[in-house]
Amino acid sequence: MKEKIILLVEDNPDDIELTLRVFKKSRLANRIVVVRDGAEALDYLFCEGSYSQRGAHEIPSMVLLDLKLPKVNGLEVLKCLRSDPRTRLLPVVILTSSRERQDLMNGYSGGANSYIVKPVDFDQFIQAVEQLQLYWLVLNESPLDN
Amino acid sequence: MSLKVIRQSRIERKLLMNTILFGFFITLGITAVQFYLDYRKGIEEIHNYMEMIESSYLESLTHSLWVYDDEQVQVQLNGILGLPGMAFVEIRHGEKTIASAGKLISKSTIERTFGLTHNEYNQKIELGTLRVANDLGRVLRQLRGRAVMIFAGNTALFFLISGFFLLLFHSLVTRRLIELADRLSGIHIELQNENAEQENSEADFEKHDEMERVIIASDTMQTRISNAYEALRKSEERYRKLISQMPAGFALHEMIYDDSGRPEDYRFLEVNAAFEELTGVPTANVVGKTVLDVMPGTENYWIDVFGQVSLTGQPTRIENYSKEIGKFFDVVTYSPVQNQFAVIFTDISDRKNLEKAQQQQRDVLESKVKERTDELRQRVEESERLNRAMINLLDDLQDSNKQLKSLSSHLTDANKELEAFTYSVSHDLRAPLRGIDGFSKIVLEDYADQLDEHGRDCLNRVRSAARRMGILIDDLLRLSRVSRAELNQVPVDISAMAEDIAGRFQEDTPDRKTEVKIEKGVRGIADPNLLHIVLENLISNAFKFTAKRTNTRIGFSCDHDGKETVFRVRDNGAGFDMRYAGQLFGAFQRLHDVDEFKGNGIGLSIVKRIIQRHGGRVWAEGVVGQGATFYFTLQSEEEQQ
Numbered sequence: 001m002k003e004k005i006i007l008l009v010e011d012n013p014d015d016i017e018l019t020l021r022v023f024k025k026s027r028l029a030n031r032i033v034v035v036r037d038g039a040e041a042l043d044y045l046f047c048e049g050s051y052s053q054r055g056a057h058e059i060p061s062m063v064l065l066d067l068k069l070p071k072v073n074g075l076e077v078l079k080c081l082r083s084d085p086r087t088r089l090l091p092v093v094i095l096t097s098s099r100e101r102q103d104l105m106n107g108y109s110g111g112a113n114s115y116i117v118k119p120v121d122f123d124q125f126i127q128a129v130e131q132l133q134l135y136w137l138v139l140n141e142s143p144l145d146n
Numbered sequence: 147m148s149l150k151v152i153r154q155s156r157i158e159r160k161l162l163m164n165t166i167l168f169g170f171f172i173t174l175g176i177t178a179v180q181f182y183l184d185y186r187k188g189i190e191e192i193h194n195y196m197e198m199i200e201s202s203y204l205e206s207l208t209h210s211l212w213v214y215d216d217e218q219v220q221v222q223l224n225g226i227l228g229l230p231g232m233a234f235v236e237i238r239h240g241e242k243t244i245a246s247a248g249k250l251i252s253k254s255t256i257e258r259t260f261g262l263t264h265n266e267y268n269q270k271i272e273l274g275t276l277r278v279a280n281d282l283g284r285v286l287r288q289l290r291g292r293a294v295m296i297f298a299g300n301t302a303l304f305f306l307i308s309g310f311f312l313l314l315f316h317s318l319v320t321r322r323l324i325e326l327a328d329r330l331s332g333i334h335i336e337l338q339n340e341n342a343e344q345e346n347s348e349a350d351f352e353k354h355d356e357m358e359r360v361i362i363a364s365d366t367m368q369t370r371i372s373n374a375y376e377a378l379r380k381s382e383e384r385y386r387k388l389i390s391q392m393p394a395g396f397a398l399h400e401m402i403y404d405d406s407g408r409p410e411d412y413r414f415l416e417v418n419a420a421f422e423e424l425t426g427v428p429t430a431n432v433v434g435k436t437v438l439d440v441m442p443g444t445e446n447y448w449i450d451v452f453g454q455v456s457l458t459g460q461p462t463r464i465e466n467y468s469k470e471i472g473k474f475f476d477v478v479t480y481s482p483v484q485n486q487f488a489v490i491f492t493d494i495s496d497r498k499n500l501e502k503a504q505q506q507q508r509d510v511l512e513s514k515v516k517e518r519t520d521e522l523r524q525r526v527e528e529s530e531r532l533n534r535a536m537i538n539l540l541d542d543l544q545d546s547n548k549q550l551k552s553l554s555s556h557l558t559d560a561n562k563e564l565e566a567f568t569y570s571v572s573h574d575l576r577a578p579l580r581g582i583d584g585f586s587k588i589v590l591e592d593y594a595d596q597l598d599e600h601g602r603d604c605l606n607r608v609r610s611a612a613r614r615m616g617i618l619i620d621d622l623l624r625l626s627r628v629s630r631a632e633l634n635q636v637p638v639d640i641s642a643m644a645e646d647i648a649g650r651f652q653e654d655t656p657d658r659k660t661e662v663k664i665e666k667g668v669r670g671i672a673d674p675n676l677l678h679i680v681l682e683n684l685i686s687n688a689f690k691f692t693a694k695r696t697n698t699r700i701g702f703s704c705d706h707d708g709k710e711t712v713f714r715v716r717d718n719g720a721g722f723d724m725r726y727a728g729q730l731f732g733a734f735q736r737l738h739d740v741d742e743f744k745g746n747g748i749g750l751s752i753v754k755r756i757i758q759r760h761g762g763r764v765w766a767e768g769v770v771g772q773g774a775t776f777y778f779t780l781q782s783e784e785e786q787q
Binding site: 012014015018021067068096097098099100101118119120121122123125 | 568573574576577578579580581583584585586587588609612613615616620623627
């Protein structure tokens, strides 16, 4: 089975650590790429800036996108992804601490595939990330797979 | 002139013809009479000559005969023959002619025979007879010559006289007759429709002479006069009917003036039937009497007005009241003859009374209008005062507005800050908690062997506290959301909503025996989402605080106390001490131990906030161990109206 890439866009090191732990513990062998702000996320996705040498074929299978990000915020990143043909169909899951209805509405309006609120309870967080991975990388048929 | 006139004038032509004819015979007659008289005179003259012969010649002739003087006899006979008219003289003795002279030519003669007797001694001796013949032809010849003269003279005389009379006649009679005939025929008395007949006779009229024309004209005139009279009679009858049957009252009067010439009274000359009807005064009592006799109370203005009309002849129309008759009259008055006046009047009392009533209504209306106008003016003044006050207020308001605007901008800033704060709470405060919990779990998992029981317990407490704080944050956010959410009030079936919520709680606790009683058909105006939160909280509380009951009773109902509708959620649960009722709705206020009943005390705060936002009130009654009742209203009655 081909190794799938998950792009984690997250600025909080604690959350990065915790999230990476969940992925590590899971049985699925996927590569996690972590970027720490919106600008870096866009550079990575469009092979620009420090990622210009990256193989263009390495398209992530899923993007886990925080909303509150330095430089370029999550919603703007989402907007860029959805307006570019290369990333238009890329599954984007918003993973955020915000329960604000406004954020939820903006996320879905911007074309997010899912909106997950990071639970305070770590047990629930593990569960959520595992389910996400299972759903989007295993169960869900992506138009980008073939 | 005369010939022409005579030729034109028929009567003169006739007269001339008749005169000529008559003159001719008269002249002839006169001539004949003269002729006869002249003839008789001639005969008489002859007889005179005969007498003269007898007296003058007879004796001498007898003597001559006696003496046989034949010569003398012949001389004497010639002497006799010399007398005028003598044609033949002869002396005979028996059959024997002794002497003769002349010749007997004409048969028409006058003859006389004288006896020639000689007296001798008283003895008469007849000597013979003298025969004398006078020729009448001479006399007739004489007469014939004179007759022409007489006839011509008579004729001339006659024509002179008759011509003079003709002229006289013409100048005195004929001309006048023609004028008369013309005038007579020129008089048009009859009415217009009889003109045709007259025009037809115009041609015939020319054929007649002046006298006849006068007669015809006078006949025509008579017809015309009688026609005209008839027409006049009819007309008069018509006008009389017109007056007498006129529904309006009519009266003709004669004005009576005082010594100074001022009108003081008037006398009725004629009135019609309607007069009696309208005035109520019998016609018989009126005519010939004066108005002050009949109606002494007659107002002066009537007499004045009528007097003016009689004097000036200016027709006038007046409307006035007659006290004597008790009616209003519309009177048209005019003066057909000097010092007389006629009136045509109608009773207008009904109209006048109506007008009076209308006027009264108008007066009332006007006074009302005036009243209202005054009122209105007062109001206007008041409103002007108010306006001034308003303007002052507006100035103040503008100041206030300015202040408000600055306040509003402050508030907007504050709201933005709140938004930012809420977002921050939502996002940033939760992340560290997740870290605390997550890393505590990692320590528990990865370093379990290095921790004793107490260490694990501590870490678990850390995790539990972190999670509780997460819940608190969520609750705070919910409260904040409720406060900020837009209010969308519509009619809501509250009963159905309560049933639905209670039903779900019953499903969640199938092991409990719960009796839920919800009043049907309770409706209200509210934001459905927020009301749902209220009911959910209250019913949730009811279920929560009745958890230890074996027989749970939960009820929803409403009461109308006339002023407002009070909704009620009641349970027979743990209840509470009324002393602490005031604290119930404060955020994070709890009356029960967390271990006894779960919850962080945010629910009722949210309920209170929502009810307040609807303009309603919320309160609670409870008895410890017997249950609690939560009351709320959605909005004050005034707002509902």
